Amino acid sequence: MNAALRPYEHWVASYRRVWRGSVVSSVLNPVLYLTALGVGLGKLVNHGAHPLGVSYVAFVAPGMLAGAAMNIAAFESTWPVMAAIRWTRVYHAMLATPLRIRDVMVGHQLYFASRVATSCGAYLAVLAAFGALRSWYAVFALPVAVLVGAAFSAPLAAFAAWVPKETYLSAVFRFGVVPLFLFSGTFFPVTRLPQGLRQVAYATPLWHGVDLTRHLTLGTPTWGMALVHVAYLTAFAAAGLWLADRTYERRLVR
Amino acid sequence: MSSLIHARGLTKRFGSLIAVDGIDFDVRKGEAFGFLGPNGAGKSSTMRMIGCVSPVTAGTLRVLDLDPAQDGSRIRARLGVVPQLDTLDNELTVRENLVIYGRYFGLSRKGLRARADELLDFVQLLERANDQVESLSGGMKRRLTIARSLVNDPEVMLLDEPTTGLDPQARHVVWDRLFRLKQQGVTLVLTTHYMDEAEQLCDRLVIMDQGRIAEGGSPSELIRRLSTREVVELRFRGETPAVEPTVFDGQVARIEVLPDRVLLYTEDGDALVPVAHELLKPQSVLVRRSTLEDVFLHLTGRTLID
Numbered sequence: 089m090n091a092a093l094r095p096y097e098h099w100v101a102s103y104r105r106v107w108r109g110s111v112v113s114s115v116l117n118p119v120l121y122l123t124a125l126g127v128g129l130g131k132l133v134n135h136g137a138h139p140l141g142v143s144y145v146a147f148v149a150p151g152m153l154a155g156a157a158m159n160i161a162a163f164e165s166t167w168p169v170m171a172a173i174r175w176t177r178v179y180h181a182m183l184a185t186p187l188r189i190r191d192v193m194v195g196h197q198l199y200f201a202s203r204v205a206t207s208c209g210a211y212l213a214v215l216a217a218f219g220a221l222r223s224w225y226a227v228f229a230l231p232v233a234v235l236v237g238a239a240f241s242a243p244l245a246a247f248a249a250w251v252p253k254e255t256y257l258s259a260v261f262r263f264g265v266v267p268l269f270l271f272s273g274t275f276f277p278v279t280r281l282p283q284g285l286r287q288v289a290y291a292t293p294l295w296h297g298v299d300l301t302r303h304l305t306l307g308t309p310t311w312g313m314a315l316v317h318v319a320y321l322t323a324f325a326a327a328g329l330w331l332a333d334r335t336y337e338r339r340l341v342r
Numbered sequence: 343m344s345s346l347i348h349a350r351g352l353t354k355r356f357g358s359l360i361a362v363d364g365i366d367f368d369v370r371k372g373e374a375f376g377f378l379g380p381n382g383a384g385k386s387s388t389m390r391m392i393g394c395v396s397p398v399t400a401g402t403l404r405v406l407d408l409d410p411a412q413d414g415s416r417i418r419a420r421l422g423v424v425p426q427l428d429t430l431d432n433e434l435t436v437r438e439n440l441v442i443y444g445r446y447f448g449l450s451r452k453g454l455r456a457r458a459d460e461l462l463d464f465v466q467l468l469e470r471a472n473d474q475v476e477s478l479s480g481g482m483k484r485r486l487t488i489a490r491s492l493v494n495d496p497e498v499m500l501l502d503e504p505t506t507g508l509d510p511q512a513r514h515v516v517w518d519r520l521f522r523l524k525q526q527g528v529t530l531v532l533t534t535h536y537m538d539e540a541e542q543l544c545d546r547l548v549i550m551d552q553g554r555i556a557e558g559g560s561p562s563e564l565i566r567r568l569s570t571r572e573v574v575e576l577r578f579r580g581e582t583p584a585v586e587p588t589v590f591d592g593q594v595a596r597i598e599v600l601p602d603r604v605l606l607y608t609e610d611g612d613a614l615v616p617v618a619h620e621l622l623k624p625q626s627v628l629v630r631r632s633t634l635e636d637v638f639l640h641l642t643g644r645t646l647i648d
Contacts, residue, residue, distance in 0.1 A: 091448075098431070098442050105433045181429035183395055185446035185494075186419040342356070342396055 095182050095195030114207040118214040121152050126220060142306060149220035150301040151274035153211050153229060154236050158294050160207050161237035162244055162265045164200045166257045169248035173339055183340060193336045197241060204237030223307025236297035239321045242328025249335040268294045293324045346371050346498055346529050347392055351401035354387045361387040363553035364401060374530040376540045376547035380642050383550040385533035386426060389502050394418050419447060422496030426503045428483050430475045436486055437471040444493040461489040465519060481512025488519060501532040505539060517542055537635040551642045561634050568640060569632040570595045572611035576604045576624035583622055590617060
């Protein structure tokens, strides 16, 4: 663990070069989304009554938070991982030192986690400012966001290390990340999906993240439900780490 | 401990491709040891095995008296690696590159800041310490890579084609720094396909071809053993004539006929010039000393192997 903190320092140092832009977008994004969806679209959805049981802004906010965790994690763990192997060869520089492949892999995952934590922290603050959080349980939405991030960053880093070409990364966004963002209960309940698709949604990690986050921000969590969601997300992250360990080894040891 | 790096029957295979085909060598403490060879000869694969980033397929390899398969991390802690392709952090500053790299070795931040300045001074980059790496020239990046590889005070430096792609001035600066390191007792192991680089830097070298070691020794010894003292180069207008060594009455050890030239390998070039003029009527004649390049081309051939 100690050794994994050394490559982590590298990523933090690189991040310091671009942090201003990233802070702006991690505050601006939720503001824009909430204004457009919560306030704008919400007017139409709520339409006097509350068909979802709560105002639309309170419904959509946790979905967007979990979705943001996925998006940040997915972006950070795809192109940068491929770059570190193929283009900037940062991983190779690290591996010429006492660091081992696992340190390099875990160090990068730690960085993904801290990127998700800081961005989602800002996101959460914006949601609070919009009055979209209904309960103090919402503070637990932050660790949940980190877990959602890990459930994506671990398998996606494995994927990015494994695939031979950059186009696979665009494909994973087009056919994976974007559809998940739209159909995992983020903007509307999955119960509105046709039966077959609903089962698919239940199987994706994002739905578990969205559902758990929503119960937390609305103040309606139960132990059993929370445990199932956390276990599912943890299993995804753990399987991803196991895969990443293998694909990194295969790609970096020649 | 007699040798810092010890290899017997060292082999590297990638699937059915044999990159390194059972080579033996020993690198002694404090010397500069070179791997010479054309592209694809197995130099880089050998270096990567020594650097403990590529597992040995077969044979014995000991580095610093340790086994790379067991103690890779401990060995790497005592090596300085200058890879063939720069792996610098372009977005970071020159100094940050050294500090962050030093952190990979677990060195303290405080110590590293002082060490970074010392190293930047050594490679003449101190005034660029706060600039982003992206803005550096190729030669500066190379020097920075060398400085970075020294951050852990290595006992052995592994340099894979340290001056490929640099202009002559930049190459001489790099050679000068490497020479100083050698004087300080650092063992240098380098690969190159530049003969002048090998002659300048290496105490001993091996010439590799197709994964094997073709010859080995000091540069002067190799020239003595595998070439003649001098070479007479004859240039011709149009067709070069076919010649047999016998016509020179034992004065010529070997003849090489090239499309535009005939090379006569001899102990005494000046004595040969009048004879060559009379016999072959060349357009121009040049007498020069044999170089490592003559040895190299003799051993590895003139045809391109891609």
